[in-house]
Amino acid sequence: MRSIKNICCIGAGYVGGPTMSVIANKCPEINVTVVDINANRIAAWNDEDLDKLPVYEPGLKEIVAESRNKNLFFSTEVDKAIDEADMIFISVNTPTKTYGKGKGEAADLKYIELCARNIARVAKSDKIVVEKSTLPVRTAQAIKDILHNTGNGVKYEVLSNPEFLAEGTAIDDLLNADRVLIGGDDTPSGKEAKNILSGIYEHWLPKERVLQTNLWSSELSKLVANAFLAQRISSINSISALCEVTDANVAEVSKAIGKDSRIGPKFLNASVGFGGSCFQKDILNLVYICKTYGLTEVAEYWDQVIKINDYQKRRFAENIITTLYNTVSGKKIAFYGWAFKKDTNDTRESAAIYVADTLLEEQAEIVVYDPKVSEEQVYADLDYLNTRSEEENRKLVTVVNDPLKAAEDAHAVAILTEWDEFKALDWEQIYNSMFKPAFVFDGRRILDKQIMNQTGFDYYRIGEGK
Ligand SMILES: NC(=O)C1=CN([C@@H]2O[C@H](COP(=O)(O)OP(=O)(O)OC[C@H]3O[C@@H](n4cnc5c(N)ncnc54)[C@H](O)[C@@H]3O)[C@@H](O)[C@H]2O)C=CC1
Numbered sequence: 001m002r003s004i005k006n007i008c009c010i011g012a013g014y015v016g017g018p019t020m021s022v023i024a025n026k027c028p029e030i031n032v033t034v035v036d037i038n039a040n041r042i043a044a045w046n047d048e049d050l051d052k053l054p055v056y057e058p059g060l061k062e063i064v065a066e067s068r069n070k071n072l073f074f075s076t077e078v079d080k081a082i083d084e085a086d087m088i089f090i091s092v093n094t095p096t097k098t099y100g101k102g103k104g105e106a107a108d109l110k111y112i113e114l115c116a117r118n119i120a121r122v123a124k125s126d127k128i129v130v131e132k133s134t135l136p137v138r139t140a141q142a143i144k145d146i147l148h149n150t151g152n153g154v155k156y157e158v159l160s161n162p163e164f165l166a167e168g169t170a171i172d173d174l175l176n177a178d179r180v181l182i183g184g185d186d187t188p189s190g191k192e193a194k195n196i197l198s199g200i201y202e203h204w205l206p207k208e209r210v211l212q213t214n215l216w217s218s219e220l221s222k223l224v225a226n227a228f229l230a231q232r233i234s235s236i237n238s239i240s241a242l243c244e245v246t247d248a249n250v251a252e253v254s255k256a257i258g259k260d261s262r263i264g265p266k267f268l269n270a271s272v273g274f275g276g277s278c279f280q281k282d283i284l285n286l287v288y289i290c291k292t293y294g295l296t297e298v299a300e301y302w303d304q305v306i307k308i309n310d311y312q313k314r315r316f317a318e319n320i321i322t323t324l325y326n327t328v329s330g331k332k333i334a335f336y337g338w339a340f341k342k343d344t345n346d347t348r349e350s351a352a353i354y355v356a357d358t359l360l361e362e363q364a365e366i367v368v369y370d371p372k373v374s375e376e377q378v379y380a381d382l383d384y385l386n387t388r389s390e391e392e393n394r395k396l397v398t399v400v401n402d403p404l405k406a407a408e409d410a411h412a413v414a415i416l417t418e419w420d421e422f423k424a425l426d427w428e429q430i431y432n433s434m435f436k437p438a439f440v441f442d443g444r445r446i447l448d449k450q451i452m453n454q455t456g457f458d459y460y461r462i463g464e465g466k
């Protein structure tokens with residue numbers, strides 16, 4: 001079996017960066033070069049100050065510190081890294097299309113195609129090309145078509161190796177993956193390529209956790225895994241609405257049903273709605289694929305997961321408005337958290353953005369505090385929605401770096417992200433600094449209801465009557 005000396009990964013984002021750092025760390029005999037066209041991102045990956053890495057993940061900076069410039073390199077020299085590599089991971093973004101056919105649903109594959117064409121143009125020796133990005137089922141066919149039509153004699157094997165890490169726990173997820181999935185052709189060279197990639201993961205994972213399948217099962221399994229996970233959240237969030245009007249408690253319901261080993265306890269936390277760059281995008285993509293094959297009922301079934309998620313975000317915002325005597329105009333609302341979950345600086349599709357947008361339409365004033373999200377990012381997220389002018393967003397929204405300051409003279413605090421530090425805040429001091437009645441809307445159910453009520457707050461949380 002061929003041995004791999006050089007790996008190149010195209011795309012130094014939330015997946016490419018952490019995944020390649022772990023591979024380099026666990027496979028010291030392999031040189032790993034992560035390349036990106038975004039020079040700022042590469043400069044940040046190379047920054048001597050490890051707190052400036054472009055991705056915040058617990059445990060990441062330690063791994064980067066151990067391996068960087070030994071066998072882990074970050075570079076903008078894409079062609080050079082492709083040329084030198086035996087194995088090339090494609091880990092570029094695959095966002096939802098914002099134009100043309102499939103707008104708002106299909107995955108935009110232009111970056112993937114550019115990578116394939118770049119490889120076809122540059123490669124002079126045989127390569128294993130690995131799809132790491134999440135892709136619609138059958139994308140590997142398009143990649144093969146591009147690679148196999150160069151006429152220059154270079155041979156390629158295309159593998160699908162989707163990534164299952166979650167942000168905030170990426171390093172732990174990579175080091176202790178439930179499974180690694182490798183799809184490829186069942187030809188002798190396809191099997192050899194799958195075994196070579198399996199061998200890389202077997203440096204730190206038991207062999208039985210590395211699954212090999214055909215290409216299409218692997219591509220589709222990634223979309224299905226995300227759809228099932230998101231479906232659990234929408235299921236429990238739909239029940240949270242029912243709990244609020246029946247005096248049932250969603251946490252008690254989650255616990256009760258989760259004890260059934262057939263259901264299991266994970267991913268049953270009711271929330272203000274799931275966010276993140278992938279759940280919505282991947283389900284929309286699944287819906288689009290089903291429609292393309294004429295599977296209308298299947299498409300509608302999965303679309304409902306998104307609809308409930310939109311409903312949950314809207315419901316949370318509308319509850320704030322109704323509770324604050326049907327008007328938030330000119331009222332100050334402190335947002336605790338902007339990231340889509342704790343322990344990440346990523347804000348893509350964060351529920352906070354949409355809750356803010358609804359409240360801003362009602363002329364609320366919002367003060368945001370998030371320990372890892374910058375002021376520019378908050379404004380960029382709101383501007384991207386195009387609901388109002390950039391000036392208005394800056395007039396109505398302030399970003400501060402102190403949670404106590406955010407709450408000063410506020411009418412309400414809304415908890416949008418479950419950062420641990422919010423539990424340890426001096427809530428009595430917060431109460432004293434706010435307008436009365438002082439409202440707290442806990443979209444993450446992280447605070448103790450009894451203590452909050454004793455402190456004097458009007459405390460509401462998702463999935464429970466007051
Ligand atoms: N973010 C996550 O937690 C997970 C993401 N995924 C999937 O992984 C893929 C990547 O996601 P992220 O890392 O979050 O995206 P990202 O947006 O953080 O990173 C992608 C990077 O690719 C670069 N890029 C785009 N086209 C390029 C080209 N032609 N040449 C060189 N660089 C190029 C971009 O500049 C960007 O830095 C997506 O398909 C996503 O669905 C899968 C599992 C988890």
Ligand SMILES: O=C(O)[C@H]1O[C@H](OP(=O)(O)OP(=O)(O)OC[C@H]2O[C@@H](n3ccc(=O)[nH]c3=O)[C@H](O)[C@@H]2O)[C@H](O)[C@@H](O)[C@@H]1O
Nearest residue numbers: 163164165166167233267268269271274275276278340341
């Ligand atoms: O393909 C991807 O991008 C990744 O998507 C998710 O990972 P991620 O979005 O990073 O984070 P999750 O922990 O899944 O959380 C997603 C959202 O759901 C919310 N959530 C999660 C769990 C829960 O019980 N309730 C809930 O509201 C979180 O707060 C967050 O907003 C999957 O968990 C990963 O396996 C997958 O690789």
